[in-house]
Structures are given as C-alpha cells and as structure tokens.
Amino acid sequence: MTEPVLLGIAGALRKASTNRRLIREAARLFGPCRLIEADLRLPLYDADLEDSEGIPEAVQHLADQVSQVDAVVISTPEYNKAPPGVLKNALDWISRTKTNPWQDKPVAVMSAAAGRAGGERSQLVLRTCMVPFQPRLLPGPEMHLADSGKQFDDEGRLTGEIYEKTLGDLMQKLRAEIGR
Numbered sequence: 001m002t003e004p005v006l007l008g009i010a011g012a013l014r015k016a017s018t019n020r021r022l023i024r025e026a027a028r029l030f031g032p033c034r035l036i037e038a039d040l041r042l043p044l045y046d047a048d049l050e051d052s053e054g055i056p057e058a059v060q061h062l063a064d065q066v067s068q069v070d071a072v073v074i075s076t077p078e079y080n081k082a083p084p085g086v087l088k089n090a091l092d093w094i095s096r097t098k099t100n101p102w103q104d105k106p107v108a109v110m111s112a113a114a115g116r117a118g119g120e121r122s123q124l125v126l127r128t129c130m131v132p133f134q135p136r137l138l139p140g141p142e143m144h145l146a147d148s149g150k151q152f153d154d155e156g157r158l159t160g161e162i163y164e165k166t167l168g169d170l171m172q173k174l175r176a177e178i179g180r
Contacts, residue, residue: 004070004178006030009038011076011087011126018112018148019075021156022167026073026110028157029164030171036069038062038090045092059093066094067101070178071108072135078113078122083129091129102133106177108170110143112151118144136177141169 008023020037027035042058043049049056055063066072076083094101109126111119123144130137143166145151151159158164 004030004033004175005068006033006035007038007065007069007072008035009040009072009074009087009090011040011074011084011122013040013086017077018145018152019077021152022075022110022112022143022145022148022158023073024156025152025158025164026075026108026167026171029168030175036065038065040086040090042086042090042093045089045096050096055097056093059090060097062090063094063097063099063101066105067099069105071106071174072102073108073110073174074126075110075112076119076122076126078111078115078117078119081121081125083122083126087126088129091133095133100133102130102135105135106138106174106180107135108138108174110145110167110170112145112148114147114149116146118146118148120144136180138170138173138177141166141173143167143170 010019111123113119
C-alpha cells in the first residue's frame with residue numbers, strides 16, 4: 001500500500017504560523033504519509049471576476065488538490081472569534097468549482113491560537129462552514145492549541161504531552177477514516 005497523501009490547509013498565511021507548525025506535527029503523528037501544504041494566496045471571491053474570467057487557476061489547483069489527496073487537515077487560527085477571511089475565501093472559491101472535491105473526503109479540523117481557548121470558537125464556525133460540502137468531518141478528539149506561540153520547541157515539536165496525545169489520537173482516527 002502506498003503512503004497516504006494529506007493536504008494541510010493552514011488558515012494563516014505566515015510561513016512560521018503556529019497553525020502551519022500544527023499541521024506539520026499532525027503529519028508527523030499521523031505516521032508515514034506525504035504532506036502537501038496548500039497555498040491560500042487567492043484573489044478575494046468576486047462574482048464579476050468569476051463571470052468575466054472563470055475560476056482562477058490557483059483556485060482550481062487548490063480544488064484539484066482537495067480532490068486528489070486521501071485526506072485533508074485544516075488548522076485555523078481565531079481572528080475575532082471566527083476563522084480568518086483567507087480560509088473562508090478559499091472555501092467560498094472552491095464551492096464555485098464544477099465539482100465538490102470535499103464530498104466524502106476525510107477531514108480533520110484543529111486550531112491554534114494565542115488565546116486560552118485555543119481557537120475553539122473559530123473551529124466551531126469552521127465546522128459549520130464545512131457542512132454544505134458533506135465531507136467526512138471527524139468529530140474529535142477536538143484539538144484546540146491554546147497559547148500556541150509557547151507550545152513548540154525549536155524543532156517545531158509540540159511540548160505539551162496532552163496536546164501531543166490529543167493530536168496523535170486525532171491523526172490515528174483520520175488514518176482509520178481513510179481506510180474506511
């Protein structure tokens with residue numbers, strides 16, 4: 001059997017964001033796999049742009065990635081009690097492509113945020129946004145990384161045992177969901 005391919009979607013654009021680090025840790029704890037990191041640097045959704053030029057190439061590429069991988073791991077920060085606009089924009093654009101690449105796709109959602117709730121509200125809103133796409137969204141365990149800037153060592157590994165265990169359990173459930 002070939003190694004599963006995971007698409008990591010970080011809701012933050014910064015290269016060193018804790019959500020990007022959390023996705024990399026998720027892939028490590030998942031076990032043997034190939035991780036592709038999505039690029040969310042997309043134009044803002046604009047129906048006039050879509051009408052005049054069609055689906056932008058970068059959007060179609062992202063939708064194709066979702067379609068072609070074995071599973072998706074999404075990690076969202078929390079901006080003003082919700083997922084950041086860049087993540088919602090990506091979901092809105094993907095919804096405009098010809099097919100629904102999310103249909104029956106195993107998806108694990110997690111969050112990393114500076115606050116003490118670890119992005120819990122953002123994750124809840126993101127889960128609601130995913131419902132129309134009908135993915136196989138894992139219900140848990142819920143991974144909310146609080147005070148995320150202090151939770152990784154110099155190699156990018158999680159330092160808290162409870163966080164590593166929770167993320168490891170979530171990734172094993174994602175692995176099982178792929179095999180379902």
